[in-house]
Amino acid sequence: INMPRAEKSSKQHLLMAGAAVCLVIFLWLMALPLQWLPAPIGPAAQQFANGARTTVLLTLISGAIGLIIGVLAAMGKLSNNPFIAWPSRFYVWVIRGTPLLVQILFVYLALPAMFPELKLSDFNSAIIALALNVGAYNAEAMRGGILAVPQGQVYAAQSLGFTPLTAFRHVVLPQAVRISLPSLVNNIVSLLKDSSLAYAIGVVELSMVGNRVQAESFQPVPVFITVACGYLILTTTLTWFSDALESELNTHQRR
Numbered sequence: 001i002n003m004p005r006a007e008k009s010s011k012q013h014l015l016m017a018g019a020a021v022c023l024v025i026f027l028w029l030m031a032l033p034l035q036w037l038p039a040p041i042g043p044a045a046q047q048f049a050n051g052a053r054t055t056v057l058l059t060l061i062s063g064a065i066g067l068i069i070g071v072l073a074a075m076g077k078l079s080n081n082p083f084i085a086w087p088s089r090f091y092v093w094v095i096r097g098t099p100l101l102v103q104i105l106f107v108y109l110a111l112p113a114m115f116p117e118l119k120l121s122d123f124n125s126a127i128i129a130l131a132l133n134v135g136a137y138n139a140e141a142m143r144g145g146i147l148a149v150p151q152g153q154v155y156a157a158q159s160l161g162f163t164p165l166t167a168f169r170h171v172v173l174p175q176a177v178r179i180s181l182p183s184l185v186n187n188i189v190s191l192l193k194d195s196s197l198a199y200a201i202g203v204v205e206l207s208m209v210g211n212r213v214q215a216e217s218f219q220p221v222p223v224f225i226t227v228a229c230g231y232l233i234l235t236t237t238l239t240w241f242s243d244a245l246e247s248e249l250n251t252h253q254r255r
Contacts, residue, residue: 040217051209062130070138095136126198145180
């Protein structure tokens with residue numbers, strides 16, 4: 001009975017590993033096929049490759065931080081302590097109610113003006129703004145996942161001697177992540193595309209490279225087709241990995 005599940009789990013591990021390998025190969029070898037294309041793409045092949053790497057780096061770092069922020073904000077919103085709940089609700093309300101571009105510009109321009117001793121590079125400013133943005137959306141996804149876990153499981157864990165924090169960590173959180181995974185993945189995919197707004201503060205990511213090459217060549221069609229294909233490959237690879245991960249978690253849940 002366990003063999004099909006074991007084989008399925010092995011296949012899912014191979015799919016996740018394959019997606020990760022494909023992403024690495026794409027990032028490091030992207031310039032090779034592009035350099036054979038006619039101008040303006042060929043001469044700028046290395047620029048497109050570097051821009052794609054910056055895009056992925058922005059997504060991975062801000063996505064990881066945003067996941068932590070999302071879990072903490074979700075716990076805060078569900079807290080019975082108003083001094084924790086209200087700041088968490090205010091944070092989610094403000095971030096979800098304002099444009100990401102405004103948030104990026106605020107972190108890059110307004111924060112240093114408010115705190116002169118704060119020195120932020122354009123890349124770090126983008127990381128902070130993107131992490132705060134995706135964290136607010138992750139908070140709502142995680143809150144739904146936490147509420148979907150039957151309360152009886154928490155009571156059962158506490159009856160076995162688990163503290164509330166330990167019960168949350170070992171019982172509630174793993175199930176909440178599995179339930180929320182589709183929404184979390186959608187947020188990360190959106191984050192990858194939204195990272196293009198970092199061009200507004202000078203981060204040289206994929207869309208910024210496209211704007212530069214287009215401005216120099218006055219050939220927007222091939223340039224933005226190349227940029228769109230780059231984003232499409234990145235989002236497809238990320239979705240491929242996340243689908244395998246979601247299937248793996250569901251397999252473990254049924255065991």
